[in-house]
Amino acid sequence: MSVGDETLRNVNLVTMTDPLLGQVVEQYRVESLIGSGAMGMVYRGVHQVIGKAVAIKVLKLDYADDPEMVQRLVREARTVNAIRHPAIVDIFGFGTLPRSEQPYIVMDLLEGDPLDSYLKDHAPMKPRDVIPMLDELLSALSAAHAVGVIHRDLKPGNVFVESKPDGQKGIKVIDFGLAKQADRAGGSVKPTNPGTLLGTPAFMAPEQVLGTKVTPSTDLYAVGGIAYQMLTNHLPHEAPSAIEVLSQKMQHDPIRPRQWQPSLDEDLDGWVMNLLSREPEKRMKDADEARRALRRIGDGKTTGAQPVSGARPAVRTATGVVPRRDWGEARTLITEESSGVHDKPADVSTDRHVSPWAATNTEHPAQVEVEEATMPPQPAPRQKFQSARIEAPTVAANPDEVLAEVKKKESQRSLAPVALPVDAPGEVPVTVPPSRAGLYLALGAAVLALLAGLAWLLSQK
The missing domain is CATH 3.30.200.20 (Phosphorylase Kinase; domain 1)
Structure with a gap:
């Protein structure tokens, strides 16, 4: 209750x-x-x-x-x-x-349970049970956005699963304490207090983290996060602290839901990933469009459209993104990186069409296609933590701290040690930090050789 x-x-x-x-x-x-x-x-x-x-x-x-x-x-x-x-x-x-x-x-007075409590006993949920709930949620958001209201703190704790007299389950959106109203339907609102973040880290959109204007698309991102948890029993980004969750959110797309649940329909997988796009303009334009697309998936009326030209689906592993050129390579990475305490995402088959929504979120400028042998070592694999550790009802943080954390992690990656292979059998590879000292020594040796050559020529004369 x-x-x-x-x-x-x-x-x-x-x-x-x-x-x-x-x-x-x-x-x-x-x-x-x-x-x-x-x-x-x-x-x-x-x-x-x-x-x-x-x-x-x-x-x-x-x-x-x-x-x-x-x-x-x-x-x-x-x-x-x-x-x-x-x-x-x-x-x-x-x-x-x-x-x-x-x-x-x-x-x-509502009879039932908040969605976060409900998921503890029922997640991962079947799509046939998830889709009607998401349909009601999007209907409520459509009505809110029509009068310019943006919730700004959508999360499972603010969605209530109501038990109806006929035994069916319905949902109610609650807690509009952080909501703001724009001057027009579909409009944007400025942050309440510049320099602070208001929301729940696991479900905040990147634009909220940056402290920029929020729009109805911000609520759609949260819907994507809620759908992700309902279908997989995982959060899109999982880490031991709120600041790390926000940092991950700014740098990486989440692991695709189908890697946790291989039987999940690829259209529904793509629908979720579209809403979790880091760029607001890549998400579906409003709650009504997202609702229509969801209903088509629920009715089995999606036609399996071809992916956007040039877009190739990618595997999001615990340490990075691997373009889906070699699924054997992807399977190896997923298996190796999933040996820790976190759960192992499952492999995804390639015998089905690519969802039209999935294509918008597969090629990101940060996803550089390189050979595995040239990829620098990545950070340690993420561990799975209980969602309660990062689902504080509301946090107030300095966006500068978040951006500083992002820059720090980027600099650490750029300065990561490079492993030098050793050909002799039985020898252990040595790890040394990248340095320009070798280049300077080579240049110095070349200069000395040149001077020695000149001195020899002069002595011959």
């Missing part, structure tokens, strides 16, 4: 001393505490006359006098009511508690 970003996670809550229990808030008697988060508490309330059950989210006392936190609560209520969509949680009350002056909102 969850409302907003306050999620009940089977914790024992001490409620006997809570002064709000038994009180009446807007004709709703507060019956129990059902969830607690970093900034708020969520209570179950029941209308005294008609018996309607609701959720009441109250800002914690420590934040009651924080203008930014109060504004987030107000923004959430206003934004939801500006959209009015069945797949978005409804908020129909706002006020302040009389004694403590803590702001609160009254909203739908």
